Every structure is written in C-alpha cells, then in structure tokens.
C-alpha cells in the first residue's frame with residue numbers, strides 16, 4: 001500500500017500534491033474528487049486545472065462529474081484520486097475516520113513486520129543452507145538453482161486465506177488470461193535466469209563475499225525505481241548507491257583462502273560477475289513487479305501476492321527442471337546424494353529446507369512490494385546481508401579479514417544513508433500533515449488498488465463514515 005497525502009489550500013482552490021505524491025507520473029494519472037453533496041463546479045479562474053491533478057468532482061446527488069470544488073467546502077468531502085482510472089487514492093476530511101483507521105494502521109504495521117521477518121529469516125537460512133550444500137559435496141549448479149524456486153507448493157494453503165475466485169475474477173476482468181499468463185511466464189523465465197546466476201555466484205564465492213555483493217541489489221533497485229517507478233534519487237540515496245557499489249568492488253581484492261591464486265581469481269571473477277548480474281536482474285524483477293501491482297492488477301487482496309509468487313516460481317521451476325535434464329546433471333544426483341559428507345538424509349533435508357526458506361523469503365519480498373514498494377522490499381533484503389555474513393562466519397567458519405570488514409562497514413553506511421533518507425521523507429510528510437491539519441483542511445490518503453470507480457460510488461453513503469466502513473484498506477497517515 002502506498003500512502004499519499006493531499007491538501008486543499010483555500011476554498012475553491014485546487015488540490016495540491018505533497019512532495020511525495022506522484023499523481024502526474026508520465027501524465028497518465030488522473031484525479032477525481034467525490035462528495036455526497038457536491039453541486040458546484042470550480043475550475044479556477046481560467047477554468048483550467050491549476051495543478052492538473054484533480055479534474056473531476058463527483059456529485060452523488062446528481063450522479064454526475066463536474067470540475068473543481070464548491071465554496072465553502074462541505075464538511076464531509078470525500079476525495080478520491082483515481083490512479084490510472086481504476087486505482088484510487090482515497091482522501092477524506094473526517095476525524096472519526098482517523099480514529100477508526102488507527103486500527104487499520106496497526107494492522108498494516110503488523111503485516112509489514114511479519115513480512116520483514118519472512119524476508120530476513122528466509123534469506124539468511126536459505127543462503128547458509130545453499131552454501132552448506134556446496135561445502136559438503138553438492139556440485140550440481142542446476143540442483144542449487146532448482147531449490148531456489150521449487151518450494152512453491154508449500155504456498156498453496158495460502159489460497160485458503162484468499163478471497164473467492166469470483167471476487168478475484170471481477171477484479172481482474174480487464175485482463176485476459178492470455179495477458180496474465182504471458183506476464184507470469186515472462187517473469188518466471190526471467191526468475192529462472194536470475195536464480196541460475198545466484199547459484200553460480202554462491203558456488204564460486206564464500207558466503208561473506210557473496211552476500212556483500214548481493215547488497216548491490218539495493219543500488220540497482222534505486223536506479224530501476226528511478227526510471228521505472230518514478231522514485232526520487234536524492235543525494236543521500238545516491239550516496240548509498242555509491243557506497244554499496246564500492247563495498248562490493250573492494251571484494252575483488254580479498255586475499256585468497258585455500259585456493260591457489262589463479263584458480264581463485266578465475267572463480268572469484270566468475271562468481272562476482274554472476275552475483276552482480278543476479279542482483280541487477282533481481283532488482284529489475286522487483287521494480288517490474290511493483291509496476292504490475294500498481295498498473296495492472298485491480299485487486300487489493302492478498303491473492304495477487306500469492307498468485308504472483310506461485311506462478312512465477314512454478315514457471316521458473318519448469319525451466320530449471322528442463323535445464324537439469326538437458327544438461328545431463330540429473331545423472332550424477334544419485335551418486336552425489338550417496339557421497340554427501342553429511343549422509344543422504346541430510347542431503348535431502350538441506351535441499352528441502354533451502355527450497356522452503358526461499359519460498360518464505362519470496363512471499364515476504366512480494367508482499368512488501370505490494371504493501372509498500374519495491375525499494376522498501378529491497379532495503380529489507382539488504383538489511384539481511386550483514387546478518388547472513390555474521391552467520392556465515394559463525395556457522396560456516398568463513399574467514400573475516402580487513403578487506404571484508406571495510407566492505408561490511410561501507411555496506412552498512414550505504415544502508416544507513418538510505419534509511420536516513422526515508423526517515424527524513426517521513427518527517428517531512430508528518431510535518432506537512434500537522435501544518436495543514438491545523439488549518440482544518442487536510443486530507444489523508446491511502447492507496448487502494450482494488451476499488452473500481454463504480455464500486456466507490458456504490459459504497460458512498462450519505463456521510464463519509466459509511467464510506468469509511470466500506471473500506472478495509474483505507475488508511476490514514
């Protein structure tokens with residue numbers, strides 16, 4: 001869910017966007033204002049929209065759209081910003097709504113915390129298990145790739161908690177099954193390629209170096225979010241990107257472990273290149289997923305998260321299975337299991353649990369994109385990298401040396417710089433909210449991707465309260 005705030009400066013004035021808002025992205029986003037009792041049209045002196053944001057007001061009593069706002073503004077003005085016609089940002093001047101929505105707010109935070117735990121826990125356990133597979137005699141790069149996505153059947157019970165098929169279908173009526181299938185198939189094939197690069201990276205690098213390079217994902221995502229999701233690139237974010245990049249580049253100079261230097265150099269070079277490629281690819285996938293949620297899917301249910309996770313993992317699994325058979329690696333799997341240092345039961349257990357934890361990670365990552373943004377989801381992934389690094393040193397006896405330590409410090413500084421930017425943004429939004437609220441003209445908004453224009457009109461009662469009751473995802477800052 002993305003939160004936006006909007007204010008009306010003076011009677012009859014137009015709605016202004018706050019700095020964080022992105023209503024004008026590529027000129028595609030339109031806005032509408034709704035009120036149960038609006039009857040007047042104010043479109044500015046020239047009749048033009050002053051900010052190009054709100055272009056229609058809905059007057060329920062007349063059942064028609066008009067431009068602008070009445071003077072004085074009605075007490076219970078409902079304003080909805082229609083993102084791409086169907087996705088709505090809801091805005092409301094209503095103090096009861098704020099109290100009611102505190103509960104929704106807590107629920108939102110709780111969900112974000114749970115998904116964050118999924119990401120951190122899933123990522124660290126799965127990475128350590130993945131490395132353990134290689135360390136104890138596993139050699140199959142395709143098997144290591146397979147387990148990154150093959151655990152998707154464990155997510156099937158989540159369909160029990162998702163809304164019914166019918167509801168889902170009506171939410172997605174604009175998209176033919178063919179379009180949806182082609183999106184899932186393209187994402188799945190791309191995910192298979194990215195997973196393969198991750199597996200090669202982990203095969204050729206110690207976990208500590210691998211995870212530090214994975215932190216470049218945040219940098220790539222900041223860039224992709226800038227181009228694809230219209231995210232701001234501030235000096236602090238750029239600082240964070242540069243620090244993360246330097247941090248991983250430093251690792252090229254890591255002194256060798258037990259390998260002779262030319263083998264080490266070749267292995268490391270391949271591992272580093274593949275891990276950087278995987279991080280860039282995964283960051284792109286997250287940004288594309290955000291676009292998919294924002295612009296394509298019209299459902300606010302958790303179902304879209306489950307669908308996306310399961311379908312793309314299923315496609316990726318099929319692609320990797322084909323590669324496993326075509327490459328002939330499957331023939332050596334039985335011997336590999338028999339000769340595994342920890343025994344064949346441990347061999348199976350390690351692979352099974354790796355698969356399970358990658359799915360826990362995936363559902364967490366996709367849910368965080370859905371609830372917040374791809375950049376936020378990436379930050380949480382990046383928060384997990386130092387955790388993995390410390391676990392690798394403790395559990396896998398990875399060596400810690402000066403270069404890795406400097407790299408770690410740079411990666412953490414990059415992360416802090418990024419988080420500080422978010423903290424500043426948050427403060428700014430809150431201060432603005434307080435300022436405008438003190439003038440009595442402030443509207444809080446919550447991104448509500450599911451609601452259709454017609455459904456909104458249908459749910460409008462005689463007061464703003466009834467409207468609020470009908471919204472589950474409506475959320476005030």
Ligand SMILES: Nc1ncnc2[nH]cnc12
Nearest residue numbers: 127148195198199214282
């Ligand atoms: N480090 C990683 N390894 C495998 N798959 C991933 N997906 C996201 N990060 C990953």
